[in-house]
Amino acid sequence: MTRPPCCDELMSVKKGLWTPEEDAKLLAYVSNHGTGNWTNVPKRAGLKRCGKSCRLRWTNYLRPNLKHEGFTPHEEELIVTLHANIGSRWSVIASQLPGRTDNDVKNYWNTKLSKRLALNGIDPVTHRPIADVKESITSLQISAAATTAASAAARRCRSPHVFANGDLRNTHFANDVISPTSSSSSSSTASTAANQNPISNAGTPPPPPLPDVDWVDFLAEDASLYLEELDAHLASPAAAPASTSSTILSKAPPGDGDGGFRSTEEVSDIVQGVTASDGWSSFVDGILNRDRQLMSEFAGLTPDLDLL
DNA sequence: AATAGTCGCAACCGCCAGGGG
DNA sequence: CCCCCTGGCGGTTGCGACTAT
Numbered sequence: 001m002t003r004p005p006c007c008d009e010l011m012s013v014k015k016g017l018w019t020p021e022e023d024a025k026l027l028a029y030v031s032n033h034g035t036g037n038w039t040n041v042p043k044r045a046g047l048k049r050c051g052k053s054c055r056l057r058w059t060n061y062l063r064p065n066l067k068h069e070g071f072t073p074h075e076e077e078l079i080v081t082l083h084a085n086i087g088s089r090w091s092v093i094a095s096q097l098p099g100r101t102d103n104d105v106k107n108y109w110n111t112k113l114s115k116r117l118a119l120n121g122i123d124p125v126t127h128r129p130i131a132d133v134k135e136s137i138t139s140l141q142i143s144a145a146a147t148t149a150a151s152a153a154a155r156r157c158r159s160p161h162v163f164a165n166g167d168l169r170n171t172h173f174a175n176d177v178i179s180p181t182s183s184s185s186s187s188s189t190a191s192t193a194a195n196q197n198p199i200s201n202a203g204t205p206p207p208p209p210l211p212d213v214d215w216v217d218f219l220a221e222d223a224s225l226y227l228e229e230l231d232a233h234l235a236s237p238a239a240a241p242a243s244t245s246s247t248i249l250s251k252a253p254p255g256d257g258d259g260g261f262r263s264t265e266e267v268s269d270i271v272q273g274v275t276a277s278d279g280w281s282s283f284v285d286g287i288l289n290r291d292r293q294l295m296s297e298f299a300g301l302t303p304d305l306d307l308l
Numbered sequence: 309a310a311t312a313g314t315c316g317c318a319a320c321c322g323c324c325a326g327g328g329g
Numbered sequence: 330c331c332c333c334c335t336g337g338c339g340g341t342t343g344c345g346a347c348t349a350t
Contacts, residue, residue: 017318056319091338111316
């Protein structure tokens, strides 16, 4: 049943970093024959590499017109904005950044932007202020206490649940052992859940939390890593509300952390909004307004859901 | 100067969708 | 219509470079 490997494992396929000689061979082959039919590329180019590896090397490193310098503030804005609107669709995001690959964008997000968002009081998963998340947790706990009678019915449903407004308030993994070992890993886990199950039960009331394993538990644990910084941030007289901060890391479009799909046209609109904007505030306002408009038009619905 | 810890990037892995036979 | 191959995608890992002690 398992799919055979893309490369003949009997043949000694080299792994790891590419040498300049290998790069030269691949470049020479592609310049002569073009891209495509990657499975035959290693043999024809005289490389002891997997075809997939060749394609990746070309796409992420050797391809012409790739930028290898650092990301500009404008690119950062674009990444954060698009991530807030479409989630971790790195290829879509990268397509809006000339010279950048999805791997570049993904790495930059994972290593820099998500951490900076967290440090500035924005949950990198939902793009909402941590204060809102804290409030959600509190209200959830109150709600949970009042609705324990319904928990038996909810126990039968294993999918993460998201409120119709996009808030990820009550995701649980009844049969999964969630044991976050670091903020980045747990963030990644939550991100995956949020993005792969966007508004999975829109229109239906969220079930109450389960007493055994509740995602809020580890969210709270995870969030605690930077809640102190958030409190300090909010306590500071100079601190602006997170959603109006002039820094890139403070943007928090309301009610949309679901990673719901946006069409190419909508992505382009977002990009144009960033490009046309002469200031972060107007840019943010534009995004927020558009987000509110979309959420009101398609409350609780996403094309992903429509496909189900 | 040596060592441990952290960071960032490159590459790999597994899954999935689309297209062709 | 079905199966298989290929390419694409997102998540994860490995490792070298850098920094702090």
